Amino acid sequence: MTQFPAKDLTAHVSKMYRVALRIVGSPEAAQEVAQDACVRALQGAGQFDGRAALATWLHRITVNCAHDHLRKHRQAEGSRTDWDSEIMGMLAMLESTPAQRAEQSETYRLALKSIAALPEDCRSAFMLTQLDGYSYDEAAAIESLSRGTVASRVFRARKILMEQMSHHLAGESP
Amino acid sequence: MSLSEEKEILLSQLVDHELPADQANQVLAGILDQLADVLDDTEAGRRLKDMLQLRQTLSAWRQQEPPGAIVALPLPRSAAGTPRAGGRAMSLAVAAVLGGILVAGGFYLGGRLGGGRPRTPIALQSANSAVQAEQAAHEGPRRVIVVTPDERREIARVFALHESVAGPLSWYVADDSTIQVAPAQKGERPQQPIAVVLRLEPAQWGAGKQGKTYVIVCRNNDAASIDLPQSLMAKTLHLRLLSTESNGGVNIQYVLAADGSDLAPGDAALAGRRHLGVGQTALGQLAMNECLVNVDASAWVLRDK
Numbered sequence: 377m378t379q380f381p382a383k384d385l386t387a388h389v390s391k392m393y394r395v396a397l398r399i400v401g402s403p404e405a406a407q408e409v410a411q412d413a414c415v416r417a418l419q420g421a422g423q424f425d426g427r428a429a430l431a432t433w434l435h436r437i438t439v440n441c442a443h444d445h446l447r448k449h450r451q452a453e454g455s456r457t458d459w460d461s462e463i464m465g466m467l468a469m470l471e472s473t474p475a476q477r478a479e480q481s482e483t484y485r486l487a488l489k490s491i492a493a494l495p496e497d498c499r500s501a502f503m504l505t506q507l508d509g510y511s512y513d514e515a516a517a518i519e520s521l522s523r524g525t526v527a528s529r530v531f532r533a534r535k536i537l538m539e540q541m542s543h544h545l546a547g548e549s550p
Numbered sequence: 551m552s553l554s555e556e557k558e559i560l561l562s563q564l565v566d567h568e569l570p571a572d573q574a575n576q577v578l579a580g581i582l583d584q585l586a587d588v589l590d591d592t593e594a595g596r597r598l599k600d601m602l603q604l605r606q607t608l609s610a611w612r613q614q615e616p617p618g619a620i621v622a623l624p625l626p627r628s629a630a631g632t633p634r635a636g637g638r639a640m641s642l643a644v645a646a647v648l649g650g651i652l653v654a655g656g657f658y659l660g661g662r663l664g665g666g667r668p669r670t671p672i673a674l675q676s677a678n679s680a681v682q683a684e685q686a687a688h689e690g691p692r693r694v695i696v697v698t699p700d701e702r703r704e705i706a707r708v709f710a711l712h713e714s715v716a717g718p719l720s721w722y723v724a725d726d727s728t729i730q731v732a733p734a735q736k737g738e739r740p741q742q743p744i745a746v747v748l749r750l751e752p753a754q755w756g757a758g759k760q761g762k763t764y765v766i767v768c769r770n771n772d773a774a775s776i777d778l779p780q781s782l783m784a785k786t787l788h789l790r791l792l793s794t795e796s797n798g799g800v801n802i803q804y805v806l807a808a809d810g811s812d813l814a815p816g817d818a819a820l821a822g823r824r825h826l827g828v829g830q831t832a833l834g835q836l837a838m839n840e841c842l843v844n845v846d847a848s849a850w851v852l853r854d855k
Contacts, residue, residue: 393616404798407616408699411829415698466611487607505566507611512568531555531562538600 384430385417391431392438394508399442401465409445413438431514463492483541490540494533501526502533553594561594565601697747697828697848705745706852709767721768721776728779734769741770743852744793744800746826748778753835753842767852770795793849799827800849808838820845 392413397406416437417424424433466488491499491507504515505526512530516523553561560577563569569577581594713719718734734740746768751761768774771794778787790805807819820834826849833845 390615394611394614397614398611403614403617408828410616412698483607484610487604506605506608509612512563512566527559527563527568530566531559534562534601534604535558538604541604542600 385414385434388431388434389414391509392434395435395438396442396445398462398466398503398507399439400445401462405445405449406442409441410438412445413441416441429514429517431510432517435510435514435518463488486541486544487537490537490544491533493540494536498529498533498536501529502537505530553597557594558597561598561601565598565605697850702745702828702850702852705765705767709743709745709852719767720772721766721774723764723766723776723778725762725764725779730776730779732774732776741772742795743767744770744795744849745852746791746793746800746802746847746849748789749830749844749846750787750836751844751846753844766791768793770851795851796825799825800851801825802847802849804833804847806833806836806845808836826850 389410393406393410396409396413397403400406400409413434417434420437424430491502494502500519501515501521504510504518505512510518512523512526515521516526519526521529557577557580560569560573564574564577567574581598584594709719709722712722712731716731716733718738718740720732720734720740722729722731724730744767746766748764748766749761750763764778766774766776766789768791771792773790773792776789776791778789786808788805788807792803794801801823803823805819805821820836822834824831824833824847826847828848828850830846830848833847836843836845
């Protein structure tokens with residue numbers, strides 16, 4: 377069995393938090409989820425056999441913890457846990473953005489809305505690398521894809537987003 | 551002049567810093583060549599700019615960080631060598647509390663049957679000697695408290711059990727061997743209970759010195775004066791604690807002073823304010839004779855079911 381050094385876990389905490397944040401949709405809940413995921417990871421450190429990348433293993437733990445959290449707290453509301461609801465949650469969080477950043481927020485909001493409309497395969501690779509902050513190699517391990525496929529999907533997503541945003545911004549200009 | 555998809559994928563990786571340095575330089579050199587040679591068509595330059603702008607737009611999300619500390623530090627090994635969560639120290643305290651419940655309950659029931667309830671705190675010895683033996687085997691570098699939801703539930707349950715036996719409590723504190731409780735004033739309606747886990751740990755390990763964990767439950771916005779027993783180099787630590795619920799966490803004001811046979815009162819003291827959550831937060835360092843002690847705490851509001 378392989379045990380990962382604790383500093384390796386520390387290096388992943390921010391990514392784990394962002395993954396939790398986009399799933400559970402609240403900073404406080406995301407912190408709790410990330411904390412629980414760290415505990416589970418540390419408790420299960422002896423079971424980490426090193427065959428999977430640490431990022432993959434921690435990502436799965438975080439996603440499971442986040443879904444556990446949703447099940448516990450939102451079961452009665454029948455909340456969905458798909459990409460669309462995640463994007464909607466991210467947009468809702470944007471509402472608290474200070475007014476002076478409104479212009480930047482508009483572009484950000486447009487980008488998030490456009491991400492929601494991406495084809496499923498592209499969206500997953502794009503969100504992992506562009507929102508969660510995983511490297512292409514880590515995203516490839518998480519998605520069980522080759523690095524080249526991730527690179528290709530990220531590019532396709534980016535191309536679609538640039539076209540959509542370009543059309544939207546052109547349509548808004550006088 | 552249009553770009554091939556292959557070249558665009560390279561640009562896409564370039565803006566993500568995912569290209570090896572040599573390859574990134576090669577791509578940039580190619581773009582510069584285009585800019586120089588094909589002045590009437592700089593598509594590569596425009597595409598690169600668009601990609602960079604899109605990446606920049608999403609940087610706000612990538613910069614999201616947790617609002618508070620997340621504990622992700624090495625954990626101690628048990629005697630069997632199996633790594634466990636840092637809540638282990640907490641579990642010991644919880645086990646001790648559970649072990650002492652019957653004793654405490656009997657004492658209080660006896661007190662009630664025999665007359666009025668004492669107002670002053672009462673120290674009770676737990677019969678759970680196995681807990682102490684297990685703690686003695688609990689050595690290693692920097693132990694960490696991670697308060698998990700299960701542990702929070704367990705502490706809430708133990709506190710509720712105490713109150714069901716002893717009536718409303720102003721505060722209670724438990725370590726691995728001792729429980730102290732203070733009944734609430736008669737007729738007083740207790741505020742929301744707040745759990746505080748206080749952890750004292752020698753800054754340097756050795757000489758058989760071990761850390762100490764206290765599980766405290768006090769009341770929102772109600773100051774508690776507690777004598778924490780048998781702590782490291784001091785016979786007693788005097789704690790004055792005011793906890794207040796705030797923004798999903800707990801604000802605490804604290805004074806911690808050592809009082810032992812080797813120390814004159816006030817020799818070692820620590821005071822301050824902190825905003826705490828379930829993650830461990832440093833309160834400061836206490837000097838007790840030649841031993842420097844790190845003091846950490848976490849706190850949360852005990853919610854009703």
